[in-house]
Amino acid sequence: MSIPVVTVGRAAGDCVTGLEQLRGPVTVVRRCEEFTEMVAACQTGIARAALIAFEAGEITSTLVERLRAADVAVVALTDDNEARERLRALEVRYVPTTVEPAVLAGEVTAAVADLERQQSGGSPGHAFGDTSHSLDPRVPSPSDDNELPGNGKVLVIWGPTGAPGRTTVSVNLAAELAAGGSKVLLMDADTYGASVAAFLGLLDESAGIVHACRLADQGILDAPTLERTCIEVTFDGLPLYVLTGVTRADRWAELRPSALTRLLALARSVFDTVVVDCAFGLEADEELSFDTMAPRRNGATLRCLELAEQIIAVGSADSIGVPRLVRALAELQDAVPTASPRVVLNKVRAASVGRSPERQLREAWERFGPPVPISAFVPADFDSADAALLRGAALRETAPASPLRQAIAALADAPVEQRRRSSAGPSHSEMKFSDNGVRLSQ
Numbered sequence: 001m002s003i004p005v006v007t008v009g010r011a012a013g014d015c016v017t018g019l020e021q022l023r024g025p026v027t028v029v030r031r032c033e034e035f036t037e038m039v040a041a042c043q044t045g046i047a048r049a050a051l052i053a054f055e056a057g058e059i060t061s062t063l064v065e066r067l068r069a070a071d072v073a074v075v076a077l078t079d080d081n082e083a084r085e086r087l088r089a090l091e092v093r094y095v096p097t098t099v100e101p102a103v104l105a106g107e108v109t110a111a112v113a114d115l116e117r118q119q120s121g122g123s124p125g126h127a128f129g130d131t132s133h134s135l136d137p138r139v140p141s142p143s144d145d146n147e148l149p150g151n152g153k154v155l156v157i158w159g160p161t162g163a164p165g166r167t168t169v170s171v172n173l174a175a176e177l178a179a180g181g182s183k184v185l186l187m188d189a190d191t192y193g194a195s196v197a198a199f200l201g202l203l204d205e206s207a208g209i210v211h212a213c214r215l216a217d218q219g220i221l222d223a224p225t226l227e228r229t230c231i232e233v234t235f236d237g238l239p240l241y242v243l244t245g246v247t248r249a250d251r252w253a254e255l256r257p258s259a260l261t262r263l264l265a266l267a268r269s270v271f272d273t274v275v276v277d278c279a280f281g282l283e284a285d286e287e288l289s290f291d292t293m294a295p296r297r298n299g300a301t302l303r304c305l306e307l308a309e310q311i312i313a314v315g316s317a318d319s320i321g322v323p324r325l326v327r328a329l330a331e332l333q334d335a336v337p338t339a340s341p342r343v344v345l346n347k348v349r350a351a352s353v354g355r356s357p358e359r360q361l362r363e364a365w366e367r368f369g370p371p372v373p374i375s376a377f378v379p380a381d382f383d384s385a386d387a388a389l390l391r392g393a394a395l396r397e398t399a400p401a402s403p404l405r406q407a408i409a410a411l412a413d414a415p416v417e418q419r420r421r422s423s424a425g426p427s428h429s430e431m432k433f434s435d436n437g438v439r440l441s442q
């Protein structure tokens, strides 16, 4: 069967006559003037391949991923050496503009076959975090985990809304790991309220993560550039590399899942550990907007969670925070079934739970919580937390002996939890906090 193809760009349009004269393997179904027209045409399902003249560098990993999500393979036409390098990095086939029609048709056929192979293999580029998920109901199997290259570990700190302490844990855990001699990248991927820069006292408006994502999207991010994009903060004479986040909430769309995948893949090969501070939300907003190709605000969070070797789920140990965490863990199970988080209850204090708060919380969790156990308790320690924030420093610098610092430092040594959850936990009952301790309410 002939492969339907759309073209965009003058050089691609010039190939149409030659392809038509072949009367065989490919059929040009639309010649588009602009990229937006081409993407829209692909979304209607009329094409299996897009022939793109690489003119102004519009080919990015985001575009390629979008087209692949619509089952459209990409072949680029270019005579430019730099462009070829980028296309190689993006794993896009390319040919010179003077290509023979038969060779071009062969490349288009091969690109379509590549895409079919990738789709049947469940590549990490087509997963929960991107727009394609709603179009693609396949659920990645657990063996799809850890598909990124490199030996580094991606450790994602996540948790429900309500400021349970995700950034506090991220920053201090990263500082402990860096001071311990690991090469660590701390990445602020929170698309709602980035605050890593503020925690570390960095005067940074430039959002290093946006810059890194932009380069990754264009296929031109390499290890030296990534390191240069980071701000270095020193702990005990050892560097912690920091990619600051988007402090202006309206810039969230600049953290595209496809670019984050590339960024994390590279980061894993450059750093021993990548600590990612991400936002809370997991819901798929395109289901509300009906625009399956629209960027997703939670796409960055979902993509980080999918690609994590380890997830630490942080919740506040109080009557609001614990039920929120229980619900959020159930949502995580639905959104990223392969996730196996470690649960950390933060801000643990008798005033919010009652006497022996850890025992009470553990007992209540074992009876009513999800099957995933509580891995650690981090005490409420407002003086130390406030002092560190005020100084824009890590707890190991401002309050090294504090219980808060000790508890977070202990997380750095904890083994990776490999338990998989079998069910989402209680859905109709919730934990209730009262003077009599923690109970279940129906």
Ligand SMILES: Nc1ncnc2c1ncn2[C@@H]1O[C@H](COP(=O)(O)OP(=O)(O)OP(=O)(O)O)[C@@H](O)[C@H]1O
Pocket (backbone or CB within 6 Å): 159, 161, 162, 163, 164, 165, 166, 167, 168, 169, 190, 193, 195, 346, 347, 348, 378, 379, 380, 381, 382, 383, 385, 386, 389, 404
């Ligand atoms: N164990 C703790 N004891 C006392 N205060 C804490 C503790 N952990 C965090 N805090 C404080 O709680 C506030 C929120 O913490 P943090 O910013 O880390 O939460 P978050 O989950 O990242 O919130 P956001 O939703 O804004 O990203 C901060 O003022 C922080 O200093």
Ligand SMILES: [Mg+2]
Pocket (backbone or CB within 6 Å): 166, 167, 168, 190, 193, 194, 195, 277
């Ligand atoms: Mg935060």
